Amino acid sequence: TSALLSPEQAAERVAAALKREPRIKVAGVxxxxxPLANSETFETLRILHRRFPQLMLCVSTNGLLLPDKLDELxxxxxxxxxxxxxxxxxxxxxxxxxEVWWAGRLLPQSDGITLLLDRQRQGITEAVREGLTVKINxxxxxxxxxxxxxxxxxxxxxxxxTVMNLMPLIPCGLLSNATPPTSFQLSE
Numbered sequence: 001t002s003a004l005l006s007p008e009q010a011a012e013r014v015a016a017a018l019k020r021e022p023r024i025k026v027a028g029v030x031x032x033x034x035p036l037a038n039s040e041t042f043e044t045l046r047i048l049h050r051r052f053p054q055l056m057l058c059v060s061t062n063g064l065l066l067p068d069k070l071d072e073l074x075x076x077x078x079x080x081x082x083x084x085x086x087x088x089x090x091x092x093x094x095x096x097x098x099e100v101w102w103a104g105r106l107l108p109q110s111d112g113i114t115l116l117l118d119r120q121r122q123g124i125t126e127a128v129r130e131g132l133t134v135k136i137n138x139x140x141x142x143x144x145x146x147x148x149x150x151x152x153x154x155x156x157x158x159x160x161x162t163v164m165n166l167m168p169l170i171p172c173g174l175l176s177n178a179t180p181p182t183s184f185q186l187s188e
Contacts, residue, residue: 004032007044011051018052026080028058036065042076049077056080060137064100064116066123070130080133082165085120086141087148088155093117095144098174121155128160135163140181142169 005013014027027048035041036059045057058080059073066083073081087093093113100112107115127134136156138149149166156164169180 005044007040007047010044011047014048014052014055024055026056026058027052028060028082030060034062034065035059036061036069036073042069042072045073045076045078053077058082060084061123062116063120063123064102065119067119067126070123070126074130074132078132080135081127082135082137083120083124083127083161084137084139085152085155086139087145088117088121088151089148090114090117092145092148096141096175121159124156124159124161134159134161135165136161137165137167139167139169140186141175141178142181142185143179146181146185 010029018024029035029041029044041059045059048055048057057076057078059078060082061084063083063085066081086096090110090113093116094109097113097116098109100107100109100116102112102115106112124134124136134156136152138145138152140146140149153164166186168186169175169178171178171180
């Protein structure tokens with residue numbers, strides 16, 4: 001994310017980018033934060049779909065709100081989703097996710113993790129059923145989730161995701177003291 005934009009600013013940025021490079025095919029919406037929690041995300045997508053119907057619209061999400069927002073995403077013209085899933089078992093997820101907010105309140109960690117993991121699975125399945133192309137992003141955090149990667153890949157395959165992207169941790173925030181994976185760990 002290079003900047004936080006209003007829906008109209010986003011549309012103007014896309015127009016300027018297309019003027020410089022008309023071969024652009026995709027416009028994506030990501031954070032900061034969870035895009036599906038912001039009404040501006042949907043306004044931006046509707047504007048982009050109306051002004052640039054030739055573009056493929058993509059949204060990156062953690063998946064928590066996906067089952068509730070899928071219809072709105074589809075009606076706004078979204079055809080591709082990137083869902084970040086870094087764990088599928090509670091133990092690894094608890095080391096990665098320290099807070100889960102639901103319906104305006106902070107859930108106890110174990111309840112929040114269970115909810116997040118269940119809704120990610122549900123969201124992938126429902127998005128694929130709706131005909132969206134789904135990509136799974138996984139951030140590799142050595143010592144925490146490397147054993148999760150095959151399980152995430154299996155979940156993605158079974159649910160019908162098209163692509164899985166494994167990315168190295170860039171230490172920051174709550175994981176600022178974590179060690180990023182080596183190139184060997186990534187290729188392994």
